[in-house]
Each structure stands twice: as structure tokens, then as C-alpha cells.
Amino acid sequence: MxxxxxxxxxxxxxxxxxxxxxxxxxxxxxxxxxxxxxxxxxxxxxxxxxxxxxxxxxxxxxxxxxxxxxxxxxxxxxxxxxxxxxxxxxxxxxxxxxxxxxxxxxxxxxxxxxxxxxxxxxxxxxxxxxxxxxxxxxxxxxxxxxxxxxxxxxxxxxxxxYVHPKDPYKRIDILPSTRPVEINVAGKTVAKTGFAVHLLETGLPTRYYLPLASVDQSALRKSKLVTKCPYKGDAEYYNVVVDGKEYSDLVWYYRLPTQESAGIAGLLCFYNEKVDIILDGEVLERPKTFFS
CATH class of the missing domain: 2.170.150.40 (Domain of unknown function (DUF427))
Structure with a gap:
């Protein structure tokens, strides 16, 4: 069997x-x-x-x-x-x-x-x-x-x-930053902060991890989705509701990340591919990845 x-x-x-x-x-x-x-x-x-x-x-x-x-x-x-x-x-x-x-x-x-x-x-x-x-x-x-x-x-x-062997050519850097970050979904601001943690992972766009309190709590709905990453751990998700429309699994966080990614514990991250991110006053282009 x-x-x-x-x-x-x-x-x-x-x-x-x-x-x-x-x-x-x-x-x-x-x-x-x-x-x-x-x-x-x-x-x-x-x-x-x-x-x-x-x-x-x-x-x-x-x-x-x-x-x-x-x-x-x-x-x-x-x-x-x-x-x-x-x-x-x-x-x-x-x-x-x-x-x-x-x-x-x-x-x-x-x-x-x-x-x-x-x-x-x-x-x-x-x-x-x-x-x-x-x-x-x-x-x-x-x-x-x-x-x-x-x-x-x-x-x-x-x-x-866990999940699969780590790629010896992949690297993760976790960099705290005071550059302001704003997240817009369907034209509405759902998060805004003067502090974020930037996670740079080989082959992926920079991810911006935000304090929970910087995100509009009324827009968040717990999702049942859980995914696993060998570099960061088990991710839990939120759906986001804007003007009555729900956007599924748009936000994730690591409650107990791996040791190498401890700097993002409890912080929230939005898919760059699916939201508008304004970093230090500049609107970032949405990247094209397999998450798009």
C-alpha cells in the first residue's frame, strides 16, 4: 500500500x-x-x-x-x-x-x-x-x-x-525598513505603515511584511488555507473584503516561522501580484509570477 x-x-x-x-x-x-x-x-x-x-x-x-x-x-x-x-x-x-x-x-x-x-x-x-x-x-x-x-x-x-529539500542556490534576506508602505485593493487603502520587513527570496519579488495593527481589521476574514514552505514554515491566510467583494487568500502570515525566517513572525504580507503596493511614494509594478 x-x-x-x-x-x-x-x-x-x-x-x-x-x-x-x-x-x-x-x-x-x-x-x-x-x-x-x-x-x-x-x-x-x-x-x-x-x-x-x-x-x-x-x-x-x-x-x-x-x-x-x-x-x-x-x-x-x-x-x-x-x-x-x-x-x-x-x-x-x-x-x-x-x-x-x-x-x-x-x-x-x-x-x-x-x-x-x-x-x-x-x-x-x-x-x-x-x-x-x-x-x-x-x-x-x-x-x-x-x-x-x-x-x-x-x-x-x-x-x-519539510515540504522538499532546500535549494542550495536560494537565499533569503530579511531586512527591517522604515520606508512607508501602503496597500491598495480595488482602489481602497487596506494597510498603511511607516515600518515593514522586506523579505528578499531568490527568484521571487520582494515581499513586504507589515505589522498586524497597520492593516484594516474590518477587511480581514480568516481563510482555511494553510501552505507549507521549507524556508519559512506554515503560512495561514486571510481573505480581504472591499466594498462587499471578497478576495480569497490575499494575505498570509507565519505564526511560528522557521529559525531562519524568525524576523517575519506574526507579520502580514499581501501578494504583490494581486494588489497595488505604494513603497516610499512610488507605485510598484505588479510582478508576473506563477502566483499571478
């Missing part, structure tokens, strides 16, 4: 936008064929100690993990098949090379973890193995992909990681 996992990001739509490949929707065989045909966007070994926990058991403990960018947005961890431990595995479905249909270039793998302390065995088939023959598997030779969200926990050294 398949285990959904403890942590999972709502990223299917973003993946479609990033690469035109519906990785989440199409399944592992289609992902493998795409990677065998087109190659990964990028690969890079990492010296970090990477561990994977499944069914209360450490099934991977390696310093030979590889960052693999299946698309341009962020990497996944692939590990040598020899790094699997405390489990049994077998090929469940062969995936042929497009150049040679007689050879299996990859396979969907079934991994079984024995139960501990009288518990039941657990089996998942959310894994891909690539052939040891580099002529048909290329940069993924001898590697296995364990689906991130189907494992119970991942660790880098002693630090748990």
Missing part, C-alpha cells in the same frame, strides 16, 4: 507552470521516462548527511546524496541504491529506455520496512530506481528517488527538513 506521508506541499499547479510536466499527476513511470529522455535540469552532489525515516526506521543514512532538479524550481534528493538500509526492496515495474526497449533503464521499486516492537511491516511503491548502466540512465546512474512526501521524515545532519 502507499503512504501519503506527514508533510506534503500543494505544488502540482506550480510544477506544471515551471516545466510543463505534471510530475505529481502523471506518476513515477512518466517522471522516469521524462528524465531518461530529457535528462534532469541539473544535478549536484552534496556533502550533507541525509537520513530518511520510514515506519519508525532509518532507511537511508548517507553522505552521498545528490540534489536533482527535475524542473527549474527546486531539487529533490536522490541517493545511491546502496544507501538503502533496514529494509527490503524489489523492482515492481520496469521502465525501458527509449533508445533500447530491451533494457530496463529504470524501475518503480517496492520498499518494505519491517515492523518494530511487534508492529506491522510497511510497504510503499513510491520509489524509482535508475539503472547502473550510465549509457541508458545518464546522470542518474545507480540512484534511487524516494518520494519526499511519502516518507515520514527527512533530516539534513540533525535538522528536520
Amino acid at each position: 502507499s503512504k501519503p506521508g506527514q508533510f506534503r506541499a500543494d505544488l502540482a499547479a506550480r510544477q506544471r507552470s515551471w516545466q510543463g510536466l505534471e510530475t505529481v499527476d502523471q506518476g513515477l513511470p512518466e517522471l522516469a521516462r521524462h528524465l531518461l529522455t530529457n535528462g534532469p535540469h541539473r544535478t549536484q552532489p552534496t556533502a550533507r548527511r541525509v537520513r530518511v525515516i520510514l515506519n519508525s526506521t532509518c532507511v537511508v543514512d548517507t553522505t552521498k546524496a545528490v540534489h536533482v532538479w527535475e524542473h527549474v524550481a527546486y531539487p529533490q534528493y536522490y541517493v545511491p541504491i546502496t544507501a538503502l538500509r533496514n529494509c527490503r526492496w524489489k523492482d515492481k515495474q520496469d521502465i525501458q529506455s527509449t533508445g533500447d526497449a530491451t533494457q530496463a533503464a529504470a524501475a518503480v521499486v517496492e520498499v518494505t520496512v519491517p515492523g518494530r516492537n511487534g508492529g506491522n511491516d510497511f510497504t510503499t511503491d513510491r520509489a524509482l530506481r535508475f539503472s547502473d548502466n550510465g549509457e541508458i540512465s545518464g546522470a542518474l546512474k545507480g540512484l534511487v528517488r524516494l518520494e519526499f512526501g511519502s516518507m515520514d521524515q527527512w533530516l539534513e545532519e540533525e535538522t528536520p527538513i
Whole structure:
């Protein structure tokens, strides 16, 4: 059976936008064929100690993990098949090379973890193995992909990681600023402040985090949406109501952000793509991103 996992990001739509490949929707065989045909966007070994926990058991403990960018947005961890431990595995479905249909270039793998302390065995088939023959598997030779969200926990050294591995080329800077910020929704001012925290994240527009008291409380309605970010933590959302019209999930905040993003705790942020932001008297252009 398949285990959904403890942590999972709502990223299917973003993946479609990033690469035109519906990785989440199409399944592992289609992902493998795409990677065998087109190659990964990028690969890079990492010296970090990477561990994977499944069914209360450490099934991977390696310093030979590889960052693999299946698309341009962020990497996944692939590990040598020899790094699997405390489990049994077998090929469940062969995936042929497009150049040679007689050879299996990859396979969907079934991994079984024995139960501990009288518990039941657990089996998942959310894994891909690539052939040891580099002529048909290329940069993924001898590697296995364990689906991130189907494992119970991942660790880098002693630090748990969530949602997906962090991109080693992504950086976050958090800068307090006294430049005044005003937020307009449908022509109405809903926030105004002389102090904000600017969050600069590689590849995204600068986000402006505002004190709660600077936002018109009568315009806010709690949303049920919660999203997860490996760099910042779990975001909760507000809808915004202006002149009787509700704009869904326009504002977010992090009640308990990650340590690296502690400077934005409890502050509110509006989508630059969906509101008008006036920074230090200048109306900012709305950026075009996958959030637009």
C-alpha cells in the first residue's frame, strides 16, 4: 500500500507552470521516462548527511546524496541504491529506455520496512530506481528517488527538513525598513505603515511584511488555507473584503516561522501580484509570477 506521508506541499499547479510536466499527476513511470529522455535540469552532489525515516526506521543514512532538479524550481534528493538500509526492496515495474526497449533503464521499486516492537511491516511503491548502466540512465546512474512526501521524515545532519529539500542556490534576506508602505485593493487603502520587513527570496519579488495593527481589521476574514514552505514554515491566510467583494487568500502570515525566517513572525504580507503596493511614494509594478 502507499503512504501519503506527514508533510506534503500543494505544488502540482506550480510544477506544471515551471516545466510543463505534471510530475505529481502523471506518476513515477512518466517522471522516469521524462528524465531518461530529457535528462534532469541539473544535478549536484552534496556533502550533507541525509537520513530518511520510514515506519519508525532509518532507511537511508548517507553522505552521498545528490540534489536533482527535475524542473527549474527546486531539487529533490536522490541517493545511491546502496544507501538503502533496514529494509527490503524489489523492482515492481520496469521502465525501458527509449533508445533500447530491451533494457530496463529504470524501475518503480517496492520498499518494505519491517515492523518494530511487534508492529506491522510497511510497504510503499513510491520509489524509482535508475539503472547502473550510465549509457541508458545518464546522470542518474545507480540512484534511487524516494518520494519526499511519502516518507515520514527527512533530516539534513540533525535538522528536520519539510515540504522538499532546500535549494542550495536560494537565499533569503530579511531586512527591517522604515520606508512607508501602503496597500491598495480595488482602489481602497487596506494597510498603511511607516515600518515593514522586506523579505528578499531568490527568484521571487520582494515581499513586504507589515505589522498586524497597520492593516484594516474590518477587511480581514480568516481563510482555511494553510501552505507549507521549507524556508519559512506554515503560512495561514486571510481573505480581504472591499466594498462587499471578497478576495480569497490575499494575505498570509507565519505564526511560528522557521529559525531562519524568525524576523517575519506574526507579520502580514499581501501578494504583490494581486494588489497595488505604494513603497516610499512610488507605485510598484505588479510582478508576473506563477502566483499571478
